[in-house]
Amino acid sequence: MNQKIDAxxxxxxxxxxxxxxxxxxxxxxLTGATLLIVFxxxxxxxxxxxxxxxxxxxxxxxxxxxxxxxxGLAEFSGKTPSDxxxxxxxxxxxGVIFGFIIGPTLFLFGxxxxxxxxxxxxxxxxLKGSAVISVIGGLIIFSAAIPAIPNAINRSQVESxxxxxxxxxxxxxxxxxxxxxxxxxxxxxxxxPRSLNGGEGSFAxxxxxxxxxxxxxGTYKAAVTxxxxxxxxxxxxxxxxxxxxxxxRNGPMNGGTWKYEGQFQ
Amino acid sequence: xxGLFFITSQCSSRSIDILKGIQKEVCMxxxxxxxxxxxxxxxxxxxxxxxxxxxxxxMAMIPAALYILALSxxxxxxxxxxxxxxxxxxxxxxxxxxxxxxxxxxxxxxRWQHNQLLKIHSAITRGLLQSYAQPAAxxxxxxxxxxxxxxxxxxxxxxxxLNPGAAAGSKIQAADMPQDSSSxxxxxxxxxxxxLLGRHQYSNGRNPxxxxxxxxxGKVQERFTLTEKGVSYESEN
Numbered sequence: 001m002n003q004k005i006d007a008x009x010x011x012x013x014x015x016x017x018x019x020x021x022x023x024x025x026x027x028x029x030l031t032g033a034t035l036l037i038v039f040x041x042x043x044x045x046x047x048x049x050x051x052x053x054x055x056x057x058x059x060x061x062x063x064x065x066x067x068x069x070x071x072g073l074a075e076f077s078g079k080t081p082s083d084x085x086x087x088x089x090x091x092x093x094x095g096v097i098f099g100f101i102i103g104p105t106l107f108l109f110g111x112x113x114x115x116x117x118x119x120x121x122x123x124x125x126x127l128k129g130s131a132v133i134s135v136i137g138g139l140i141i142f143s144a145a146i147p148a149i150p151n152a153i154n155r156s157q158v159e160s161x162x163x164x165x166x167x168x169x170x171x172x173x174x175x176x177x178x179x180x181x182x183x184x185x186x187x188x189x190x191x192x193p194r195s196l197n198g199g200e201g202s203f204a205x206x207x208x209x210x211x212x213x214x215x216x217x218g219t220y221k222a223a224v225t226x227x228x229x230x231x232x233x234x235x236x237x238x239x240x241x242x243x244x245x246x247x248x249r250n251g252p253m254n255g256g257t258w259k260y261e262g263q264f265q
Numbered sequence: 266x267x268g269l270f271f272i273t274s275q276c277s278s279r280s281i282d283i284l285k286g287i288q289k290e291v292c293m294x295x296x297x298x299x300x301x302x303x304x305x306x307x308x309x310x311x312x313x314x315x316x317x318x319x320x321x322x323x324m325a326m327i328p329a330a331l332y333i334l335a336l337s338x339x340x341x342x343x344x345x346x347x348x349x350x351x352x353x354x355x356x357x358x359x360x361x362x363x364x365x366x367x368x369x370x371x372x373x374x375x376r377w378q379h380n381q382l383l384k385i386h387s388a389i390t391r392g393l394l395q396s397y398a399q400p401a402a403x404x405x406x407x408x409x410x411x412x413x414x415x416x417x418x419x420x421x422x423x424x425x426x427l428n429p430g431a432a433a434g435s436k437i438q439a440a441d442m443p444q445d446s447s448s449x450x451x452x453x454x455x456x457x458x459x460x461l462l463g464r465h466q467y468s469n470g471r472n473p474x475x476x477x478x479x480x481x482x483g484k485v486q487e488r489f490t491l492t493e494k495g496v497s498y499e500s501e502n
Binding site for chain 1: 290293294297298301302305306309314315316317318319321322325326329330332333336337340341342344345360362363364366367368370371372373374375376377378379380381382383384385386388391392395396399400403406407410446466467493494495496498
């Protein structure tokens with residue numbers, strides 16, 4: 001008996017359609033179920049290890065990214081990040097095994113077997129077995145793959161948004177730091193005697209030293225009265241952004257008021 | 266009767282053939298699964314354990330990608346039609362590319378955020394050290410000049426009076442300074458010069474090899490020198 005089956009043609013010679021209505025319906029149902037699992041029940045996909053770190057997502061790279069950021073936060077708080085605990089490592093490994101080994105294997109073998117069994121549709125057991133494994137495999141790989149698509153599409157946008165936000169914040173911090181330096185310089189001017197080029201109790205006559213008046217971060221101006229000084233820093237990178245500090249002879253740290261304009265707000 | 270026997274025997278024979286085929290396919294699935302799981306697991310544990318998961322994950326990705334390619338070549342063949350095979354390969358490439366992009370994007374992004382956190386911490390630390398040390402030094406300077414032209418107390422003495430217990434090597438408790446990991450230490454104190462060092466226990470400075478005053482290496486350190494001419498500031502690391 002010749003077991004070789006030519007699926008390109010049915011025994012009666014008719015051309016067979018691979019994407020039959022049944023297959024399309026199955027695909028739609030599979031996608032719908034996957035989306036439901038991913039977006040509605042994603043928090044439930046948890047390995048019952050009893051620990052929060054035992055979460056198994058089908059996205060091991062997200063777990064790894066979370067770990068990297070958690071390490072950063074630990075260092076931020078003065079803790080030395082310790083080696084990854086075994087539960088987390090196993091959870092990540094399971095994610096890879098499910099998403100990249102078990103899912104594709106079941107799906108592709110199940111599909112292949114169904115195609116092979118098609119001439120014997122009367123044999124329900126084989127049809128059901130291959131259908132079940134292909135559906136399970138399909139669910140797993142669709143769960144892992146579908147969220148990756150919008151993620152990949154939005155990646156550059158998200159990255160550029162994050163970097164641009166961070167760049168603005170960084171520049172704001174630098175301008176604040178420059179203004180703080182100038183403020184201490186002005187405060188010192190108010191303290192020093194005239195013999196040492198100071199104001200001897202007054203801000204009158206204060207001028208920002210040339211080295212501090214323009215930096216890579218911004219340009220700075222001072223509006224001076226005898227008792228009060230207003231420093232304005234204009235960002236070099238974001239010209240519509242300004243930082244203003246107003247303070248009196250008690251110094252910038254005692255009652256100084258800060259104001260932010262533009263994207264620095 | 267003979268016709269019925271013929272049909273029955275044909276059906277039985279076909280069923281046995283199918284069952285044999287299933288057993289073979291099940292064995293193949295198990296072999297593929299075990300091989301893939303073993304390859305990924307071995308690769309995953311090749312890099313030594315570290316706080317980061319990326320080395321293990323990236324190493325495991327290599328056999329995983331090769332496995333999917335081999336599996337696709339093996340299963341996407343006759344009786345699956347040529348059209349379906351082409352469509353499947355296109356989907357595999359697209360989804361694979363999307364997952365690779367998502368994966369690498371996550372790694373780049375998370376590492377960037379990690380570094381940003383440390384940079385932000387250093388910037389905050391420098392700002393805090395300024396805000397602790399400068400007022401302490403300027404208060405002493407103000408008090409010193411408020412004595413008038415005839416100075417009864419030297420700058421060093423004024424500083425010690427305003428910061429009781431200040432001596433070389435001692436910490437000073439600046440106003441509003443919380444008990445955290447940053448501190449202002451008196452490096453030296455003389456009649457006309459006070460040198461303060463602002464330091465932090467764990468905030469990283471620019472040079473990882475810099476030897477800090479407190480014996481640590483590579484941490485933030487700022488230097489403030491108070492003289493009669495004012496306060497000069499130098500960011501040492």
